[in-house]
Amino acid sequence: MALLHPFISLLLLAAPLCGAANQSPLPPGSLPVSPPLPLLQALQVRAPGSRGWRAGPVGGQPLRYMLNLYRRAADREGRPRRGRSLATNTVRLVRASSHGGQPWAGRWYLQPLTYHLEGQPEAEHLLRATVVYLPSLPLAHGRLLCALELAASSEAPRVLLSPATRPSRGWTEADVTPYLVPGNGSVRSLALRHICVRAGRAGDSDATLAPSHPFLLLYLNDTQAGLAPPAAEPFRHRRDTGTLAHDLPGYLRDQGGEKSDCSLRPFPVSFAQLGWDHWIIAPHRYNPRYCKGACPHLLRYDYHAPNHAVVQSFVHQLVDANVPRPSCVPYRYSPISVLMIERNGGILYKEYENMIAESCTCR
Structure with missing residues (x-):
């Protein structure tokens, strides 16, 4: 039998055993809509332009050097390696x-x-x-x-x-x-x-x-790595990105039957599919993953749910169904490293924080 959250025992002793209210839960339309994937938002403002754009002379030895740097710092999926020696989240190559x-x-x-x-x-x-x-x-x-x-x-x-x-x-x-x-x-x-x-x-x-020609490497600390794009350069809906990055709820609905438990699910996005493979060098794909499924009525300890979520689940079940059940959301994240060609022909290595979901919780 799975262990229950330790806070549940106290609630069961202190709260009256009321029947669930005869009211329907909040309508689905009142729940917040999932935003576009944050990494795609951050990368969109760095896109060099039309799909036909090419880096030209940026290749050759500078590109090979940065690829070697990337492979030492990150794995095939873009996750930064442990013990990497860069000691920073951004490296820019200036020709x-x-x-x-x-x-x-x-x-x-x-x-x-x-x-x-x-x-x-x-x-x-x-x-x-x-x-x-x-x-x-x-x-x-x-x-x-x-x-x-x-x-x-x-x-x-x-x-x-x-x-x-x-x-x-x-x-x-x-x-x-x-x-x-x-x-x-x-x-x-x-x-x-x-x-x-x-x-x-x-x-x-x-x-x-x-x-x-020798090339200049700038080792930088980007204090905005992983945040939303600056307000001065808003996220633009480009045709070559399709709707995949902007309609996550629709994508999830199309995947068929829903599993019952709150758990981590894959959500692979290919940069070639988005039309960005001509300027994003590595990785070739991005799997941010997402959390989906119903949160149990009695939250288990391994969900790492906060006490507030335990109370909310209990109130929904026994007191007032208008109070929504806790939502299945990511609990831990990991960063991703991206190697890309910039608009001016330079090469940029950048680590974006909190871009890959690693586990789920209910809150």
């Missing part, structure tokens, strides 16, 4: 814009780079910034050795950036945090010079080889 003429001069390669930082959301607070680059690149007849230099003003001495980490899969990171938060001012851009030299005998195929 460089190059300027200047011919970068090659004999054995030397010199390319000025600028990273534009305008338009960063106020809710995202910078924790750390690094520039990721390849310090060594194999050539057909030697190697290409590279370094980064801070492009300071003509009066200030030039600063050669030191690697902050040991090379991993050939990549290394240089810490540039001090140059992005000088005092209380706001930095709009970061200017660097990418310097390389050919070591060894140069072959014909090496003469035109250009190293990949």
